[in-house]
Amino acid sequence: MLTTVIGLIYYFTIFPIILANSVLTLGIFGFVLSHIQLVLETNSISLLIARYLMFPTASSQLFDKVLEKNGQSSFLIECKKKFLQQDINKIKQSSSTTKRSKFVQMEIYWINYLPFKILFLFYHIIRSILPIVISLIPVIGPITVTVLCSPAIGKHLLKRYFQLLNMNKRQIEKVSHRHWGQFVSFGLVAGSLQMLPYVSLLFEFTNLTSAALWANDVINKKIKNFHD
Structure with missing residues (x-):
């Protein structure tokens, strides 16, 4: 059920772009490949959603x-x-922990840790997007x-x-x-x-x-x- 729902969403959003590009570059062979890609991508996305929300x-x-x-x-x-x-x-x-120490810890967090956490966040976003781009x-x-x-x-x-x-x-x-x-x-x-x-x-x-x-x-x- 989940795979079917994700497949329909993918089919009417991302798939037309992939299909057009594949047909223009590879002709009828691209048409076949794009539909194989549809099945593989739908399966991967549905598994990812189920893994982190249901499992x-x-x-x-x-x-x-x-x-x-x-x-x-x-x-x-x-x-x-x-x-x-x-x-x-x-x-x-x-x-x-006293209120004073909590305030000090918050101050240290905002100054020493938050900037690095933001950098790591961008790193993980890029790291997550890259496999998606390759999978296309x-x-x-x-x-x-x-x-x-x-x-x-x-x-x-x-x-x-x-x-x-x-x-x-x-x-x-x-x-x-x-x-x-x-x-x-x-x-x-x-x-x-x-x-x-x-x-x-x-x-x-x-x-x-x-x-x-x-x-x-x-x-x-x-x-x-x-x-x-």
């Missing part, structure tokens, strides 16, 4: 359930206890984006494991760089499956299950030196 809670629950079924209940309990303790510490810390290239565009984004796809699917261990961005980047080949190969296969129209949402769950099994192997030390 966050369900994906975490699925990931935890797979770990639990593979005998990692004690690991999950220990990680969630640490989360609870961290929340309690944050509440205590915030309650002991008929047929090879979405495939190229999948290959380029394969490490990020691997990290995204393993995100819940990183959350359970309370790993920061620097630690995650260190792990992904050390095991770059594993993240690329896993992300490439997962991304290729998610390119299949109308079944991409199903493969999102199967990919999460595979990521949870990967995490289970890491916990059981079947994959050595994953963190260190």
Whole structure:
């Protein structure tokens, strides 16, 4: 249903521009390629919307359930206890903060942190737009984006494991760089499956299950030196 709605919106807005450009440059071959592009782009956009609006809670629950079924209940309990303790510490810390210190912190934030946050925001916007621009290239565009984004796809699917261990961005980047080949190969296969129209949402769950099994192997030390 979501893919159909997104497809109709895409068809009456962006698609006419792509179709005109493809037909003018490639003729009848461009007509065929533009319709293939329509299917791939519609699928990618609908998956992106579903992933960030519908899946966050369900994906975490699925990931935890797979770990639990593979005998990692004690690991999950220990990680969630640490989360609870961290929340309690944050509440205590915030309650002991005076109004004066809050004012000072706000002043430091506006002067020292906000300008850099704005720069990082522009960086992330450009970084997000670039794959979209590349994906507009008929047929090879979405495939190229999948290959380029394969490490990020691997990290995204393993995100819940990183959350359970309370790993920061620097630690995650260190792990992904050390095991770059594993993240690329896993992300490439997962991304290729998610390119299949109308079944991409199903493969999102199967990919999460595979990521949870990967995490289970890491916990059981079947994959050595994953963190260190």
